[in-house]
Amino acid sequence: MSDDQRFGLSRHATLPGPLALDGGVTLSPVEIAYETYGTLAADGGNAVLVCHALTGDQHVASTHPRTGKPGWWTRMVGAGRPIDPARHFIVCANVLGSCLGSSGPATVNPATGAPWSMAFPVITIRDMVRAQAMLLDHLGVDRIVVVGGSMGGMQALSWPATFPARVTKAVVIAATARHTAQNIAFHEVGRQAIMADPKWRGGDYYSSGDPPAAGLAVARMAAHITYLSEAGLTDKFGRRLQAREAKSFGFDADFQVESYLRHQGLSFTDRFDANSYLYITRAMDYFDLAEEHGGLLANAFRGTPTRFALVSFDTDWLYPTAESRIIVHALNAAGAAVSFVELSSPYGHDAFLLDAPHLDRVVDGFLRAA
C-alpha cells in the first residue's frame, strides 16, 4: 500500500483490495485519487464525504490541474461555506471508473501493463461507494456525513443503503433513486456518439494519441441540454445570433446557443476520457436502488440511523422533483428521519452547482443540526 501525498491536499492511494464488484469480478489494487481539507476531529465525528457528479472530480475546492479553473463546488466547500475545513474533515475522491487518477479504463491494468480500456470491469454506483469506503478505512474515518448532487446524490443515497452504520447524515441534491427510460435514452445517445467515432477504435485509442474527441463532444452536447432548463436556455440565449448579427444561410454557428454548445462539447474533450464517459453513464443507467433491495425502495432504508435531507429544483427536468418525492416517500415508509425541500431556480439540473443561496442555507442548517 502506498499513499503518495503530493502537492498540498491532493492525494493518491493505492489500496490492495480486492474490491468485489457488482458485476461479479474483483478489482485489485484499487487506485483512488482524492483530496482532503481540514483535520479529522479526535472523536472522528467531523468527516464529510463529498461525492461528485458524472463529469466531476476530486478537485471540489481546489484548482483543476488541467483546466486551471476553480474547484467545482467552491460555493459549498471552503472557508465560511456550509462545508468548511475549519469545522469539517472533508474528503472528495474521484469515482471508480473516472479519469482523474482513480482506477478506470485509462489506468494501467497490472495484468497487462497497458491501459485497461474496455477490459475494465463495468461498475455500479454501489461499487463507487464501496471504493470510497475502502478509502475511508485507509484514512481512519469511521462515520461520515455524505453530501452530493446529481450522480453524487445517487452515491449519497447508496451510502446509507450499503453502509448504514457509517452514515450519520446524507444530503441528496437534484438526484434520483433510479434512472428512467428517458435518462437511459439520453445516455445511450452519448455512448453511441462515442462508439460511432472511428477514433474510438473499440476503446483502444490511448496509444494513438488521437482520442474520439468528436464523438465525446457530441455526447457532451446532448447531455448538456438536459442539464439546463428550457426557460434558462431561453433567458440565456433565446434566438440571439452571434456577433455577425445576421443569419449566414450556412452551417456555421449562427445562434449563440449553437456556439455555446459547441464550446461545451469541445472544451469537455480536453479534460475527460471517452471510455470513462461510457463506464460512468453505464453505472448511472444501472442505478436502481429499489431493484437492489427486493424491488421496494423503502427496504433500502429500513431501520436506518441516517438522517436525510433531500433537495430538488423546480426547473430540473433531468431528475425532476417527482423523483425526489419518490425517495422521500420511501424514507417515510422506512421510518427514516427526512427533510425535503424543492428550491426554485431558473437553471434546471445544474442549479446545484451554481449560485443558489437557499441551497447553502439548507445544507448549512442540516449539517449544524445536532
Place this chain on the structure above:
Amino acid sequence: MSDDQRFGLSRHATLPGPLALDGGVTLSPVEIAYETYGTLAADGGNAVLVCHALTGDQHVASTHPRTGKPGWWTRMVGAGRPIDPARHFIVCANVLGSCLGSSGPATVNPATGAPWSMAFPVITIRDMVRAQAMLLDHLGVDRIVVVGGSMGGMQALSWPATFPARVTKAVVIAATARHTAQNIAFHEVGRQAIMADPKWRGGDYYSSGDPPAAGLAVARMAAHITYLSEAGLTDKFGRRLQAREAKSFGFDADFQVESYLRHQGLSFTDRFDANSYLYITRAMDYFDLAEEHGGLLANAFRGTPTRFALVSFDTDWLYPTAESRIIVHALNAAGAAVSFVELSSPYGHDAFLLDAPHLDRVVDGFLRAA
C-alpha cells in the same frame, strides 16, 4: 416544363422557376416530387395541401417506396378519413431540401452535373411554401386548405402569412411559430453528429457509396427522444431489460429503450439523406414567423381571410401547448378566426402521427364547417 406522371398518383414536376429564396439566391429549375389523391372540383374549392414533417415525405397515404411501409398519415388521409379523396383533391409534396425527389442536396446541380451537396442553397420554411405554391400553380390549384403537423404545421402557418388570399383554412398541429433555444440546441447536436462523422466528407459522400450513416443515426436518436414523452417512454420501456433478462455488465443494449433507439437510428439511415437532415433542421431553426413580420407575430396575420384551427398535445415537450397559445394570442390580436384545442395523449409530440380519435374529429369538423 416536364410532368412525369409515373405510377398511379406519384408524380414529379420540373418547374422552371426561378424560385427566389430567402437566402438571396435563386433556384432554377425546381424539382418537386408529389402525390395527389382525388379530383379537383370544377370550382377548385376542394384542394387540401398536406405538409409533412422533418423526416416525412410525399407518401402521405401510399406505400413508401424504400421502406415498403404504409403512408405516414393514413389515419388522417384516405377513404372515410377526415381528408378523403372522395371529397378532396389532396396534394402532398416532398419539401424543398428533402431527399425523396424534390430539389435538395442529393439532387443534381444542373451547373455541374453532380449532386449539389453543400452547394445547395440554405432554405427556409417560407422557401418550402413558395415551392409548393409554384407546384399548385402548375396544377391549376388556386385556393387551398393547408394541413400539417410539426414542421408541417410551420408550413401551415407560413402559408397564410405568405399567400393570404390563397388559404381558406389552415390546420396547425403540434407546431410552433419559432424555434426556441432548446429546439435549436437539439438540432445542433444532430448536425454536429453528422458533420463529426468522417464519412460525411464535407457533404461530398454521394459518389463514395458510403454515407455518414453512423452520424445520421446518432442525430436521429437524439431527435427521437424529443418526439416522445417521458411518461410515454416509461410506459413503453421503463427499465425493462432485453430478452437476456439480466444486466450484461457490458455495453450491449441491455435495456429495451436502448435497443429501440438504436433501431430508430439505424433504420432511419436507410431512408434519409444526411445532408437533407442538415438543410431541413437548419430551415426549422431559422423559422421565426414574428421576425419575418417586424418582430410581431400578429403582423403575420393582420387582415387574413384564413380560418385557423390549432391543436396541441399535453405531453408534447418539443412544441408544448404554450407555443400554440402564443400563436392563438397573435391570431386573436390580428382579428383572425381561430379555434384551439389541447388534446390529451400519452405519446408526446408524435401523437399527431399516431392513433388519436379526438384529432380526427377536430380536423374532420373543421374541414366540413362552411
